[in-house]
Amino acid sequence: METRESEPSTRDRILIAAATMVSEDPGTRLSVRAVAARAGVSTGSLRHFFPTQRALMDEVAAGITGLVANKNDIEDTTVPAEGRLLACMQQVLSATGTGEQARDTWRRTFGTYLSSELNADAIDTYNALSAAGLRHIEHWLDVLEEEGALPPGDNAQRAAYLNVVLDGLSVARALPADAARIRSETDVLQHTISLLFHTAAPMPAGGSD
Structure with missing residues (x-):
């Protein structure tokens, strides 16, 4: 039937x-x-x-971000914590593509947000997408911290740091590069993640004798 x-x-x-x-x-x-x-x-x-229009934009931004990086992957405890975070960051980068696809992505991004006069709608869209992306990364870190795999720390600040790394690598994907440079992307991600897992969080002001 x-x-x-x-x-x-x-x-x-x-x-x-x-x-x-x-x-x-x-x-x-x-x-x-x-x-x-x-x-x-x-x-x-x-x-x-x-x-409200804001409620719609926030939900759309969260949905688009969720398509780029599946939240469930960070919760798969059969994979080591650092490996899960690496896989999630690689998912985000994969959405940019490489070569001509990455160049087209950045041409459209620059065309919308940098090369022309910004209107309020473009600003609202960018802010909503940016905030949704940061919340997504912060969720990854919250999950790992709650597991005890990631040392306690300011996950909002950590998310901003990881986001800057992702932005830089995403731009690099659009530039002419040989195979060695492309392979180094994983090395950069692994080093960045290692810093989060193996660097002690700074003491709060006034928190020590």
């Missing part, structure tokens, strides 16, 4: 439509009317699930 796959829920249709609009134009304005029209739902239905 032939079975039909279940149709996406109204909420999912809205998120898919909004994410598609952002992927097509990162500086697009996710207005209620435009997203509702793209999703084929009423504006009232959209506002039922997402009362």
Whole structure:
């Protein structure tokens, strides 16, 4: 007997439509009317699930980030903690691609956020995507710290550090490089992760005699 796959829920249709609009134009304005029209739902239905434009943008950003790096991978305790963090960071980098794909990614990024006058919608989109990415990385670190694998520390600060490393390596993927430089990417990630796991966190101010 032939079975039909279940149709996406109204909420999912809205998120898919909004994410598609952002992927097509990162500086697009996710207005209620435009997203509702793209999703084929009423504006009232959209506002039922997402009362504000910010709520919609935050959810879309979290969804896009989740597609790039699966949160479940960091919780797979059959893999050593440092190996899990390495795999998660490599997933993020893989979304950039290499060579021409990476150059196209960065051309679109620069075209949206650097080479033209920024509008409020582009700024909101960038901030939402950036914040979602940092929350994702911080989640990885929280999981590892709760396991006792990662020494206690400021995971928000650590996440910002890892994000800078990922940004740098992502740009490097777009530049002409020989095989040795590409292989060194893993070495950089492993060294960065090792610093987190094997460097003692600084003492809080006034915390020692």
